[in-house]
Amino acid sequence: xxxxxxxxxxxxxxxxxxxxxxxxxxxxxxxxxxxxxxxxxxxxxxxxxxxxxxxxxxxxxxxxxxxxxxxxxxxxxxxxxxxxxxxxxxxxxxxxxxxxxxxxxxxxxxxxxxxxxxxxxxxxxxxxxxxxxxxxxxxxxxxxxxxxxxxxxxxxxxxxxxxxxxxxxxxxxxxxxxxxxxxxxxxxxxxxxxxxxxxxxxxxxxxxxxxxxxxxxxxxxxxxxxxxxxxxxxxxxxxxxxxxxxxxxxxxxxxxxxxxxxxxxxxxxxxxxxxxxxxxxxxxxxxxxxxxxxxxxxxxxxxxxxxxxxxxxxxxxxxxxxxxxxxxxxxxxxxxxxxxxxxxxxxxxxxxxxxxxxxxxxxxxxxxxxxxxxxxxxxxxxxxxxxxxxxxxxxxxxxxxxxxxxxxxxxxxxxxxxxxxxxxxxxxxxxxxxxxxxxxxxxxxxxxxxxxxxxxxxxxxxxxxxxxxxxxxxxxxxxxxxxxxxxxxxxxxxxxxxxxxxxx
Ligand code: SAH
Numbered sequence: 171x172x173x174x175x176x177x178x179x180x181x182x183x184x185x186x187x188x189x190x191x192x193x194x195x196x197x198x199x200x201x202x203x204x205x206x207x208x209x210x211x212x213x214x215x216x217x218x219x220x221x222x223x224x225x226x227x228x229x230x231x232x233x234x235x236x237x238x239x240x241x242x243x244x245x246x247x248x249x250x251x252x253x254x255x256x257x258x259x260x261x262x263x264x265x266x267x268x269x270x271x272x273x274x275x276x277x278x279x280x281x282x283x284x285x286x287x288x289x290x291x292x293x294x295x296x297x298x299x300x301x302x303x304x305x306x307x308x309x310x311x312x313x314x315x316x317x318x319x320x321x322x323x324x325x326x327x328x329x330x331x332x333x334x335x336x337x338x339x340x341x342x343x344x345x346x347x348x349x350x351x352x353x354x355x356x357x358x359x360x361x362x363x364x365x366x367x368x369x370x371x372x373x374x375x376x377x378x379x380x381x382x383x384x385x386x387x388x389x390x391x392x393x394x395x396x397x398x399x400x401x402x403x404x405x406x407x408x409x410x411x412x413x414x415x416x417x418x419x420x421x422x423x424x425x426x427x428x429x430x431x432x433x434x435x436x437x438x439x440x441x442x443x444x445x446x447x448x449x450x451x452x453x454x455x456x457x458x459x460x461x462x463x464x465x466x467x468x469x470x471x472x473x474x475x476x477x478x479x480x481x482x483x484x485x486x487x488x489x490x491x492x493x494x495x496x497x498x499x500x501x502x503x504x505x506x507x508x509x510x511x512x513x514x515x516x517x518x519x520x521x522x523x524x525x526x527x528x529x530x531x532x533x534x535x536x537x538x539x540x541x542x543x544x545x546x547x548x549x550x551x552x553x554x555x556x557x558x559x560x561x562x563x564x565x566x567x568x569x570x571x572x573x574x575x576x577x578x579x580x581x582x583x584x585x586x587x588x589x590x591x592x593x594x595x596x597x598x599x600x601x602x603x604x605x606x607x608x609x610x611x612x613x614x615x616x617x618x619x620x621x622x623x624x625x626x627x628x629x630x631x632x633x634x635x636x637x638x639x640x641x642x643x644x645x646x647x648x649x650x651x652x653x654x655x656x657x658x659x660x661x662x663x664x665x666x667x668x669x670x671x672x673x674x
Pocket of ligand 1: 570
């Protein structure tokens with residue numbers, strides 16, 4: 171056993187689930203953040219237990235062949251990336267191994283079966299600048315200057331950086347304009363400790379297919395309504411007599427509006443002492459209330475070549491929208507392929523969100539039924555369907571584990587059901603895309619009762635995926651294809667698409 175502050179030299183032989191390097195000395199395991207598989211490092215123990223310890227990387231003695239210089243100088247301290255110092259191909263291997271290991275250990279699938287069913291992970295051609303959305307916190311450094319950037323890992327300390335390697339290049343110019351404006355007019359950043367100051371966050375979104383940009387400044391106007399009204403002077407300026415939420419707002423808007431692609435500038439009012447970033451009250455100051463983007467279908471058999479066919483989305487500051495549209499196209503095209511649609515099928519899409527997968531499916535199926543817990547997302551799904559001229563998708567608000575069993579119980583007992591309810595009762599395909607905790611058992615058992623020909627499981631957590639696949643396979647399905655997709659390069663997350671078919 172070792173103690174706190176002990177310094178050890180160790181070779182890194184494995185990568186942990188959070189991307190940390192793992193090394194062993196005489197059976198004693200060290201977890202070392204920022205150490206890379208294949209490194210030999212000097213590490214200092216921070217927290218020692220009987221059989222293992224968490225240690226800090228002090229020095230790389232011999233770098234791993236997989237170690238690369240991170241593109242971002244803050245990669246180690248910033249909480250956004252975990253494995254930027256690992257070569258991208260090694261990142262992809264780490265993620266594919268993570269999925270395989272969970273399917274082996276938790277799902278109890280055999281090596282041979284996984285060997286036969288698992289397809290190569292889908293990586294990005296250029297794994298940088300892929301995020302179409304970022305939220306930058308504002309604060310003050312120790313010299314009193316306003317700054318913006320990212321939170322350091324597990325803290326709310328801001329690392330000043332307007333040039334994140336994962337975000338779009340436009341972020342830097344936009345943030346520069348906001349910071350300059352704050353400095354010039356002495357506008358205070360929000361201070362979370364005392365709950366005072368005006369500018370809390372800047373939300374920046376970009377539609378990759380359209381080039382449209384959105385800036386939404388999250389501001390704190392104070393709790394007290396009197397302060398609020400005195401802060402807001404109605405001004406009849408060239409921007410349509412809008413309230414002045416930010417001092418010299420017109421000047422700020424004019425600078426931002428000059429940026430090519432700028433489409434929407436708004437404020438979101440958040441007067442609460444909370445970690446929730448966005449406030450629900452949004453006011454458009456300039457341009458449109460939304461930006462647009464298109465998610466295209468890809469040919470998964472032809473290097474994910476992008477087709478002209480796609481679904482367009484209107485995105486407001488509060489809308490959910492996938493942060494990596496490029497890989498979303500690939501993942502959802504894979505799910506669509508797995509669904510094997512010919513135009514005659516009825517399909518359930520459970521955990522459907524704003525209907526990204528549902529609307530893809532609707533273009534190729536007879537009828538699609540989406541289920542989602544958040545009412546606002548269902549409103550967006552319905553509107554997205556309308557805007558794309560899709561009339562064969564219906565959406566239901568509720569928990570998948572309640573909506574599906576309740577519907578099944580009610581309709582399966584009934585004689586002479588309508589054509590609609592009978593196609594819903596015996597769908598050809600069920601697609602699920604649950605959050606990290608996976609599907610509820612009640613949902614899985616109703617899926618089995620409905621007995622579709624195919625089940626497509628899209629997962630963001632391979633541990634719960636493995637658990638749920640075991641239930642579906644024991645319930646009469648067989649694994650056909652498994653394919654991991656890297657939606658979040660430089661993080662430890664990995665998505666997986668799986669096709670199960672009914673055993674005959
Ligand atoms: N495919 C969707 C995203 C799925 S993310 C899209 O592209 O929009 C998972 C979704 O499941 C989220 O929208 C979340 O709100 C929803 N959700 C979480 N728990 C749920 C439950 N018990 N029943 C139904 N939906 C749920």
